[in-house]
Amino acid sequence: MFKIVKKSKISKARVGKLKMKHGEIETPFFMSIATRGAVKSLTIDELKQIDVPIILSNTYHLMVRPGLEKIKKFKGVHGLIGWNGPILTDSGGYQIFSLSKLLKINDKGVEFCIPESGNKIFLTPEKALEFQKQIGSDICMVLDECPEYTKNKKRVEQAVNRTTLWAERSFNLMKKWGKGKPLIFPIVQGGVFNNLREKSLNQLMGIEGDTKGKTRWDGIAIGGVSVGEPFSEALKILKFLSDKLPENKPHYLMGVGYPEQIIQSVKQGIDMFDCVIPTRHARHGDLFAFKNGLKYETIQIGKAKYSTDFTPLDKKCSCNTCKNYSKAYLHHLYKSGEFLYQRLATIHNLKFYIDLMAKIKEEIKKGKI
């Protein structure tokens, strides 16, 4: 399913190919987030225009609305979204701990309350995986316990142990699924503690496999980052973990990050990314533009100087925003609170991330990263 096609000689970076039910794509890649069955304000045609290779959808949100039975009627999450490329679904763990009212958590599973509806849901690792499989996800994530950023080692260790336990049960379920099953990734926890990270990784890989890559998992994710810690701490953990990760499996760093953080992480062997930064920054008026090579600037479109700047955000960018609209018009729409701004800004920032990944792959192939 995963094949490395180029390894860097100066870093741990690599270019690979990941084959999924809905297509094979080159790594490292960035996943655009379709929280509730749509990528913020954009149509599928627009995603295709900017070469989005894969999207990430949130299990928690899909469980809440429209729910499993409705999604089945849509012929799965692909039918719901109208997207025929690969989709990764998260396990729901992160959102359960950050968005819901947590009622009860124990080794069996987690009970939580949806604030919007008052509905109670009891989720087990088996249910989380079944849900993802039934909605037709290409890559399913194992349910994990994802604590907030904390120095409380006991709390983190407890989460590591439960994450392992849940991964074991997920693995047992996965074994029963035949050919054509989705790819399944467990998630390493352990917060900012090296030895807990190592313990978590070893335990996950030790479930019928080892850390040398003989595991039957389809990939490995590093979770519990981007939960409030400074990136320097996440990077320290990543550097510590990077040569312990199974080499011939794809490595997914969850929720990261700024362009420079992505580049640093690629150098540590990370192959997959997702992040709200391009869309959230777009909404808040921060637009990315390349200067030269991988160097870029952040254009704060609300600044007065852009009100008469009739050049595009990035002359070399091929997105529809840059092809058709000036900074001056974007400034006007932004300051006027016009809806159209959100669309044009989101398209451009996502395209910037797509182009960033293309440039990174190019640099790895050229031996420069």
Add this chain to the structure above:
Amino acid sequence: MFKIVKKSKISKARVGKLKMKHGEIETPFFMSIATRGAVKSLTIDELKQIDVPIILSNTYHLMVRPGLEKIKKFKGVHGLIGWNGPILTDSGGYQIFSLSKLLKINDKGVEFCIPESGNKIFLTPEKALEFQKQIGSDICMVLDECPEYTKNKKRVEQAVNRTTLWAERSFNLMKKWGKGKPLIFPIVQGGVFNNLREKSLNQLMGIEGDTKGKTRWDGIAIGGVSVGEPFSEALKILKFLSDKLPENKPHYLMGVGYPEQIIQSVKQGIDMFDCVIPTRHARHGDLFAFKNGLKYETIQIGKAKYSTDFTPLDKKCSCNTCKNYSKAYLHHLYKSGEFLYQRLATIHNLKFYIDLMAKIKEEIKKGKI
């Protein structure tokens, strides 16, 4: 500039052609509203796809932001919006009286304060017209005093008199403009009082012209409707005024309305419409769909029954929403609060209005309206 090509034998309805600097279009037509330099969430390409013939932009909003000097740098309102078809600009009167903090009004003009910035603006009828001309509007509206819906006849009469005075000064300015000047329409006021409406119309037409169509104005607008009165009252006024309007000039009924109100108004000889209903209703989950002929239904997309309705809003509709998306998906996006909903809903409702006008013209040509 305006030519009637077909007159109904069973009503006052007519089909005409109105020639403007940026194109000739058939009447009766509906204008989509681009309040602040964009039609709610849509790009110009999308407007063209649904055959929008003309858009209306709000002088008040454009004065506030980006302002005259900036618009000149955009090469006019067409350059700002990126639209090369006709644009009508309102006079700003309605918004001054409804949105701004009114500081002072007398025969000279009106002083108001922009709530967002605290800036004071003193607007005269000459300035309002100059502004519209300088930004390159195809049809400019004369500054009027537009009172709210009231039974206070004295208040309304005062507004009528001032509107006439301002129209006289506007006419004097217009006379100085040479060939290639934009079309200019004065606005009839008079509230729900027949004799004040008649007085207002006669006074406006009496400015170097008469009510038999010899006026040098390019058209006539009926304002002070859709300001809170029931439509039945507006229709009564319209029926009273309709055979007094200059026949060979286009008649514009401002701010109206629902599809059935548009049909009723067309029967009274109205040629031009604008209204927030298609876009506002779209936002609030009310979507229009034709049943047969001019009959239509309002689909409340939030209703549970649409959650598994995989048919389009209107099978015969050619808009991208109907071609690509089901009611079930729209329901999901609407209930999820997804941005994409707004776009898809706005496109469809505007297309419905465009199709409505096409059907109306067809019916007039066939002698059925």
